[in-house]
Amino acid sequence: MADNLNVEKEPLFSKKNIGLVKDPLVDNNPVTVQVLGICSALAITAELKASVIMALSVIFVLAAGNVLISLLRNLIPPSIRIIAQLVVVAALVIIVDLTLKAYVPDLAKKLSVFVGLIITNCIIMGRFEAFALGNGPWKSFLDGVGNAAGYGLILVIVGFFRELLGSGKLFGFPVFGDPVEKTGLYALGYENNGFMLLAPMALITLGLIIGFQRSRNKSLIETN
């Protein structure tokens, strides 16, 4: 609340504000550093397209939700704030769900329950609790975009490897050739890695990303 007082003096894109977006992308990534939102990261990343749609949905829900909660923060009694937050997320998720069903029905079917489960994505409740309840709308918006983008970034990376190695495609476009007609790489005897399409391999891919990140940035390594 304290920095609410001097919010007038701060330029719109001050270093601190940009940090709100930049930090959660890498150094404080909600998935790889805080290890939140893992379930959906494992469940829907078998295809790049689904990952991107999921990332965009979460960016929308988290950014809009953060702004709404931030605006309401002085009206919500602390004792029932979780319920109030849930109402906000639920409303936004329903908007996303209906939009997807209307415009990309195939993909909506594939994402199935996981769009609805954005409600329970720990990142969203976490940001509401940790940030939006104590900061102004603009900062909350930036924080929401940053965290959701950090989540989306990991989703897209995992989705990229899983779709490329698992089905030999990117966004549904066959990169390695046709596995049935045996063209391109398949003519040399290459075959798709079916394991990449299963959830365990998503977990291992995620683990490798976390390991890689921590090997580059030693300050992230826990010391317990």
Next chain:
Amino acid sequence: MGLKQNLHNLKEKYRGTKFEQGFNALHTFLYLPNTTTHGGTHVKDATDLKRVMNTVIMAMIPVLIFGMFNAGYQHYLQINGTAEFLTMDNFIIGLKKVVPMLLVSYGVGLGIEFIFATVKKHEVEEGYLVTGMLVPLIMPVDLPLWMLAVAVAFGVVIGKELFGGTGMNILNPALTIRAFLFFNWAAWMSGDKVWVHGAVDGVKKISGTDAISGETVLGALAANKPLPENWDAMNSFLGFIPGSIGETSTLLILVGAAFLILTGIGSARIMLSAVIGAAVMGLIFNGIVDANVITESSKFYSLMNFPFWQHLLVGGIAFGIVFMATDPVSAAQTSTGKIIYGFLIGFFSILIRVFNPAYPEGVMMAILLLNVFAPTIDHYVVQANVKRRMKRLKVKTT
């Protein structure tokens, strides 16, 4: 100047550089290390990790040779209808198939071990010597080598090095490699096309009646097909059936088991309790069939009706129990724990075998599953012991 002296000199030359570990490993692999432990009293024994590993490899040599013959034998048996077993042709087919697999397995696996040792600056560990030998023995004969290489790299890096290398892995590395292959390229690791050399090509080239069938006993049973006459119990015991390269001959696996037990390296507890576990599960299934709960219309009928002792002769269960369940790193460590661990491996092997036709051989899954539970089993065994002794203490003091 002999090779040994040369290696000594090279080792001295590279001491302190990046390649120290690599040369050290080569040197100690071929000769005794020229350093001794300083101070203290030590048990004098020639057994070190390398000797343990080499003993296990020796125990596997018979099944390896047999596997090479069998690879050719099954091939010609399918083509000609009859075949001699001990012919040069058979051996050459086996040689052509198995030796490249061995080379890939050792080349990739040891290569990664050397790289890790160099980067992490620790000694090259000997753990891969056994894994590298096990890997070709548990593969179907026509597996493409690049798949094997990818799987070995995965198994060694993810299954072993990430946990801290030899002695720290929670899963058996060879089975990690096999499980990876199985889930990644299931078409090459299961089904009725891959277990006889030439069957994959044969199906492609020859259509209709001449196609080679590459089915295993378990595959046929899972599909409720009648077994051919030459797959009787005796042939399953001696090993004249199709299957992964090294697992068909139960007789030679028993020879290996005896060797491992006599040298004190393999745990007889695990082996025996696993056999009992498998027999118990097999008897339960046989009993269910005898009680007419399951009739011939059930898709599990053939596997359930298969005599329990014959379950032990077909598939990889004998090989798994002898060479993989006994892996001292990933198995349970306590004596009681070993019995529970072994029993459950046998029990689950047959259970998975019967109820999941997608995995006609359950021993891989059973061992990996129990590998994960081994520390838990040990924990409770130790706790039970603590409790028992506390009770005794209380009785004494009161």
